[in-house]
Amino acid sequence: xxxxxxxxxxxxxxxxxxxxxxxxxxxxxxxxxxxxxxxxxxxxxxxxxxxxxxxxxxxxxxxxxxxxxxxxxxxxxxxxxxxxxxxxxxxxxxxxxxxxxxxxxxxxxxxxxxxxxxxxxxxxxxxxxxxxxxxxxxxxxxxxxxxxxxxxxxxxxxxxxxxxxxxxxxxxxxxxxxxxxxxxxxxxxxxxxxxxxxxxxxxxxxxxxxxxxxxxxxxxxxxxxxxxxxxxxxxxxxxxxxxxxxxxxxxxxxxxxxxxxxxxxxxxxxxxxxxxxxxxxxxxxxxxxxxxxxxxxxxxxxxxxxxxxxxxxxxxxxxxxxxxxxxxxxxxxxxxxxxxxxxxxxxxxxxxxxxxxxxxxxxxxxxxxxxxxx
DNA sequence: TAGCATGATTTGTT
DNA sequence: AACAAATCATGCTA
Numbered sequence: 001x002x003x004x005x006x007x008x009x010x011x012x013x014x015x016x017x018x019x020x021x022x023x024x025x026x027x028x029x030x031x032x033x034x035x036x037x038x039x040x041x042x043x044x045x046x047x048x049x050x051x052x053x054x055x056x057x058x059x060x061x062x063x064x065x066x067x068x069x070x071x072x073x074x075x076x077x078x079x080x081x082x083x084x085x086x087x088x089x090x091x092x093x094x095x096x097x098x099x100x101x102x103x104x105x106x107x108x109x110x111x112x113x114x115x116x117x118x119x120x121x122x123x124x125x126x127x128x129x130x131x132x133x134x135x136x137x138x139x140x141x142x143x144x145x146x147x148x149x150x151x152x153x154x155x156x157x158x159x160x161x162x163x164x165x166x167x168x169x170x171x172x173x174x175x176x177x178x179x180x181x182x183x184x185x186x187x188x189x190x191x192x193x194x195x196x197x198x199x200x201x202x203x204x205x206x207x208x209x210x211x212x213x214x215x216x217x218x219x220x221x222x223x224x225x226x227x228x229x230x231x232x233x234x235x236x237x238x239x240x241x242x243x244x245x246x247x248x249x250x251x252x253x254x255x256x257x258x259x260x261x262x263x264x265x266x267x268x269x270x271x272x273x274x275x276x277x278x279x280x281x282x283x284x285x286x287x288x289x290x291x292x293x294x295x296x297x298x299x300x301x302x303x304x305x306x307x308x309x310x311x312x313x314x315x316x317x318x319x320x321x322x323x324x325x326x327x328x329x330x331x332x333x334x335x336x337x338x339x340x341x342x343x344x345x346x347x348x349x350x351x352x353x354x355x356x357x358x359x360x361x362x363x364x365x366x367x368x369x370x371x372x373x374x
Numbered sequence: 375t376a377g378c379a380t381g382a383t384t385t386g387t388t
Numbered sequence: 389a390a391c392a393a394a395t396c397a398t399g400c401t402a
Contacts, residue, residue, distance in 0.1 A: 262381075264393095
């Protein structure tokens with residue numbers, strides 16, 4: 001591509017008449033730049049009509065092609081395809097790749113972050129996220145469009161230039177093709193950089209605005225109540241079934257996976273420090289008992305909640321923290337009986353073995369009595 | 375602001 | 389896949 005302008009040669013050699021036809025043409029071509037514009041134009045015109053010119057150019061083109069293919073070999077098709085595909089997929093998944101339909105991908109991404117999330121759960125953050133994602137998307141597409149436009153224009157320029165030059169120097173169609181390929185390769189690598197930085201921007205945005213770990217919010221009182229009620233009324237087997245989790249999630253206004261997380265944490269923490277949770281346990285069991293009483297009507301006494309299967313926790317009035325029951329339980333905590341000796345020991349033993357099938361589905365407090373049979 | 379509480383994530387196990 | 393345990397990171401409170 002360095003053909004167009006050459007420094008003028010020192011002395012224009014007189015056009016020497018030649019015998020050989022091809023040599024003649026070649027000589028004239030070489031000399032063409034040494035002449036004045038008018039002369040050159042005239043000579044160019046004459047050359048273009050020279051009967052041997054096509055043959056000469058064809059041969060030269062062939063030689064050039066051979067030379068190029070032998071020097072470059074097969075190093076054109078690199079393997080950045082996989083990476084490009086990955087970036088492409090990620091942009092698609094994040095809703096960046098497809099520009100149209102407002103909020104389509106972005107809201108999908110946001111929804112996916114909080115499947116069935118709480119009504120007012122970080123809605124602001126998500127709208128913020130959507131807004132910023134939309135900005136990124138716009139920037140991405142405008143840049144992409146610019147690059148594509150530039151690529152098209154540049155390719156067109158180069159092609160027409162080469163076609164123009166092919167009249168005065170040997171330029172084969174394959175050479176033009178190759179050049180177009182090179183241009184596309186360059187622009188592709190630019191596009192890849194654009195995609196990469198867009199991915200990074202989206203990841204950073206997600207980390208900042210959506211990653212719940214960084215945006216932890218305590219559950220509402222309602223959610224905590226619902227979860228604790230279930231936990232303490234199924235203390236011997238606090239493993240809610242999928243249905244129960246869904247019901248708890250619905251009642252607490254949280255997601256099923258949040259319910260699972262909560263139970264996972266609760267089991268571990270309860271087991272680690274049962275003493276600490278006794279007060280809480282008593283309160284929730286009392287609550288369950290009261291609820292059960294209300295459901296069954298005042299005439300009959302409610303069955304005690306889950307832990308009633310243990311002899312140590314009968315249907316007590318449960319007057320609140322500090323009563324004798326708590327003290328007994330505290331004692332039980334401090335001196336856990338080997339096996340089946342007390343509630344806590346039972347709970348501990350029951351959990352540590354392979355899990356029980358699934359606890360009863362969540363229901364009204366009356367159902368907690370079903371746990372007693374566990 | 376330190377220390378605890380708590381929701382989420384990661385890692386290894388069954 | 390569900391879970392236990394460890395860990396992280398944030399929220400809350402004295």
